[in-house]
Amino acid sequence: MGEPPGSPMPLHWSASRTGRSAAGPRGYAGPVITLYDADRCPYCARVRIVLAEKGVEYEPVIIDLDDRPAWIYEKNPTGRVPVLEDGAFVLPESAVIDEYLNERYPEPPLLPADPGERALARTLIFRFDHLSKPYYAVRRGDDNARPHLDEQLAKLDRLLEGQAFLTGAEFGLADVAYVPWMLRARDRMAVDLHPFPALNEWVEQLAERPSIAAEIDVVAAL
Numbered sequence: 001m002g003e004p005p006g007s008p009m010p011l012h013w014s015a016s017r018t019g020r021s022a023a024g025p026r027g028y029a030g031p032v033i034t035l036y037d038a039d040r041c042p043y044c045a046r047v048r049i050v051l052a053e054k055g056v057e058y059e060p061v062i063i064d065l066d067d068r069p070a071w072i073y074e075k076n077p078t079g080r081v082p083v084l085e086d087g088a089f090v091l092p093e094s095a096v097i098d099e100y101l102n103e104r105y106p107e108p109p110l111l112p113a114d115p116g117e118r119a120l121a122r123t124l125i126f127r128f129d130h131l132s133k134p135y136y137a138v139r140r141g142d143d144n145a146r147p148h149l150d151e152q153l154a155k156l157d158r159l160l161e162g163q164a165f166l167t168g169a170e171f172g173l174a175d176v177a178y179v180p181w182m183l184r185a186r187d188r189m190a191v192d193l194h195p196f197p198a199l200n201e202w203v204e205q206l207a208e209r210p211s212i213a214a215e216i217d218v219v220a221a222l
């Protein structure tokens with residue numbers, strides 16, 4: 001099952017995964033942040049993207065989701081990843097982790113300055129299951145799931161016709177919350193995004209950010 005990091009026999013230190021734990025562009029040199037992580041997990045991707053956007057150095061610890069170590073339950077009672085460790089502070093739940101990171105490392109800000117715009121971005125993140133439910137139904141191959149996914153893609157498309165990013169005028173946490181599933185839908189589930197032009201354009205624009213380009217590489221290697 002493996003031992004928790006810090007014990008004599010770490011489960012899997014992923015020092016070989018270059019590019020994720022390099023010193024950040026802002027020269028961050030604080031205490032080590034650890035991310036319990038899995039490449040195939042889009043919730044982990046949310047956290048990887050924010051860490052990359054903030055230029056925060058971190059140590060990824062890869063969890064085998066098919067054979068999870070027992071000790072992960074000590075860090076998160078649900079046994080799920082991502083889990084972030086910041087010194088002795090342990091935090092599960094990708095959306096909460098991303099908010100935490102955004103406050104802990106304020107630059108660049110990933111939520112709008114305006115309280116109303118911030119609240120709207122959070123509403124989108126709060127309602128993420130509107131997308132994830134049909135997404136996972138399609139992935140499981142459930143009958144008649146695809147029209148429900150298309151309905152949600154169309155909703156995002158309409159929203160992006162009126163604003164450049166899901167977070168508002170600037171890239172931010174709502175974009176981070178959704179894009180890992182869009183990349184997997186497009187690149188792993190052969191979901192054509194072209195019928196949703198604003199959504200497709202949004203994905204293509206995001207791909208120009210190093211944080212998202214790195215995730216496209218992760219998805220390609222799955």
Ligand SMILES: N[C@@H](CCC(=O)N[C@@H](CS)C(=O)NCC(=O)O)C(=O)O
Pocket residue numbers: 038040041042043044065078079080081082092093094095
């Ligand atoms: N609500 C959690 C969901 C995390 C989640 O479902 N992670 C998956 C991997 S993508 C997991 O650990 N699954 C193992 C399991 O469900 O037992 C979050 O946002 O962090």
